[in-house]
Amino acid sequence: xxxxxxxxxxxxxxxxxxxxxxxxxxxxxxxxxxxxxxxxxxxxxxxxxxxxxxxxxxxxxxxxxxxxxxxxxxxxxxxxxxxxxxxxxxxxxxxxxxxxxxxxxxxxxxxxxxxxxxxxxxxxxxxxxxxxxxxxxxxx
Numbered sequence: 001x002x003x004x005x006x007x008x009x010x011x012x013x014x015x016x017x018x019x020x021x022x023x024x025x026x027x028x029x030x031x032x033x034x035x036x037x038x039x040x041x042x043x044x045x046x047x048x049x050x051x052x053x054x055x056x057x058x059x060x061x062x063x064x065x066x067x068x069x070x071x072x073x074x075x076x077x078x079x080x081x082x083x084x085x086x087x088x089x090x091x092x093x094x095x096x097x098x099x100x101x102x103x104x105x106x107x108x109x110x111x112x113x114x115x116x117x118x119x120x121x122x123x124x125x126x127x128x129x130x131x132x133x134x135x136x137x138x139x140x
Contacts, residue, residue: 014080014082014087015119016035016087016113016115016119016120016121017080017087017089019031019035020032020035020089020121021075021078021080021089021091023035024063024067024073024075024091024093025073025074025075027067027068027073029060029063029064029068032060032063033056033057033059033060034056034120035056035120035121036055036056036059036060036120036121037056037116037117037118037120037121037122038055038056039054039055039116039122040054040055040056040059040116040120040121040122040123040124041053041054041122041123041124042054042059042062042123042124042125042126043123043124043125043126044062044125044126044127044128045126045127045128046128046130047128047129047130059124066107066131067093067095069098069099070095070096070097070098070100071096071097071098072094072095072096072097073093073094073095074093074094074095075091075092075093076092076093076094076106077090077091077092077108078090078091078092079091083112085114085115086112086113086114087112087113087115088110088111088112088113089110089111089112089113090108090109090110090111091108091109092106092107092108093106093107093108093109094106094134095107095131100131103133103134104133104134105131105132105133105134106129106131106132106134107128107129107130107131107132108128108129109126109127109128109129110126110127110128111124111125111126111127112124112125
């Protein structure tokens, strides 16, 4: 089995992974909110420290602040795996527009997700790189 085959198998076992990546990539925050249990918690280590949000509305508002106020948002790298009962995900996004101007910026986020009783996300722990100006060599 190749790495690509393994990735497809994992994604088919955990549909919330694809749904989350699609919602982020399309900036669909209504769809994103539907992926969280009502008592979901997001704990995130951001460049300015530890933050916590509870409930789909507050969690989605955090994602909206990061990805919803830009003109362009493109997921340029993603990875999904299982770590025991947890879903492990990583994505790198390129954003531009709004307060970033025309210069592309990138951000990488690593998360571990615990499923809730309905299969939605109950807990998410995140490590975020922060937004940094994309190096011109990275765009090929």
